[in-house]
Amino acid sequence: MTDEELKARLPAAIAARVRSLRIAEGRVTAILDASGLDAQGRSDIEAAVKDTLGRTEGVAEVRVAMMADRPARRIIAIGSGKGGVGKSTLTTNLAVALARAGRKVGIVDADIYGPSQPKLLANEGERPVAENDKLVPVESRWGVRVLSMGHLVEPGRAIAWRGPMAGRALGQLIDAQWGDTELLLVDLPPGTGDVQLTMLQRFKPAGAVIVSTPQDLALIDATRAMQMFEAGGVPVVGLVENMAGYACPHCGEISDPFGAGGGEATAAEKGVPFLGRIPLALGIREASDTGTPPAAGDDAHGEAFRAIGDRLVRWLDGADT
Numbered sequence: 001m002t003d004e005e006l007k008a009r010l011p012a013a014i015a016a017r018v019r020s021l022r023i024a025e026g027r028v029t030a031i032l033d034a035s036g037l038d039a040q041g042r043s044d045i046e047a048a049v050k051d052t053l054g055r056t057e058g059v060a061e062v063r064v065a066m067m068a069d070r071p072a073r074r075i076i077a078i079g080s081g082k083g084g085v086g087k088s089t090l091t092t093n094l095a096v097a098l099a100r101a102g103r104k105v106g107i108v109d110a111d112i113y114g115p116s117q118p119k120l121l122a123n124e125g126e127r128p129v130a131e132n133d134k135l136v137p138v139e140s141r142w143g144v145r146v147l148s149m150g151h152l153v154e155p156g157r158a159i160a161w162r163g164p165m166a167g168r169a170l171g172q173l174i175d176a177q178w179g180d181t182e183l184l185l186v187d188l189p190p191g192t193g194d195v196q197l198t199m200l201q202r203f204k205p206a207g208a209v210i211v212s213t214p215q216d217l218a219l220i221d222a223t224r225a226m227q228m229f230e231a232g233g234v235p236v237v238g239l240v241e242n243m244a245g246y247a248c249p250h251c252g253e254i255s256d257p258f259g260a261g262g263g264e265a266t267a268a269e270k271g272v273p274f275l276g277r278i279p280l281a282l283g284i285r286e287a288s289d290t291g292t293p294p295a296a297g298d299d300a301h302g303e304a305f306r307a308i309g310d311r312l313v314r315w316l317d318g319a320d321t
């Protein structure tokens, strides 16, 4: 039974409200638009979906989430203290995971000195157009829209801007024609410089996700990034540990080139949620280099990114992570 076949079983009035419906291993997850419904209306629809789909062969469980009227667009900043820890890779994969969960997601590649989203999303050659003096984001094949300086300058050309210009460029990427995009993930440059401060002052993010590798030095910098967001009144959604544990492709033995467990310990020490860890894996690097985000697939790497995406969804929906 495919997702579409399941959706076709629902009465038309309910099917029209379906924002996303997926089945995996016998478990159906449906996200419905609850605009204009009162509490009774919501619970009637939820019961009808569970009843109809629950009686379908091959379905063991039905989970229904109701989304209220579309909230104002929210920004989640993805930050790190140090460069090269996998912030851009995490941003892409979180966006793809959220799009798969039915969210309308866009990415702003604010890493304007070293933009990498066009490559990660496989839309390098595209150019955004402007409408009414505002940029129109570029679509990608992964259901995620994106605006990146990488789409505006010639590939490989270095951008050597001073702080205020960099800040203005970021403004144009965020204040664009995002249409019905409800969530913007902003891939920040590493560190705590001008671009990050402009972001905090002008476009206050609803929350920040911090990425670090497990070693002490990266974690010290990650702590600084957390402090910057907290000082700016931006809640830290949590910490993600990337490049944790390397499985030898020959013998399978797990080694920890950057140490183990440091991210979780730092999160606990700072009192922020630990959102999960992503292994150091050749497959993640190779897939990313060819513009195929692992989160778009169903293997263990995709699963690791999607598990973190689920935590972010819960946070966005007002539950604990």
Ligand SMILES: Nc1ncnc2c1ncn2[C@@H]1O[C@H](COP(=O)(O)OP(=O)(O)OP(=O)(O)O)[C@@H](O)[C@H]1O
Pocket: 080, 082, 083, 084, 085, 086, 087, 088, 089, 090, 111, 114, 116, 189, 190, 242, 243, 244, 278, 279, 280, 281, 282, 284, 285, 286, 288, 289
């Ligand atoms: N879990 C992982 N396993 C293997 N390779 C990874 C992993 N995460 C990221 N990489 C690779 O590490 C490199 C750096 O990742 P990425 O560009 O996402 O980091 P960044 O923190 O955004 O860097 P920058 O400071 O340049 O913005 C890339 O080649 C990427 O494919």
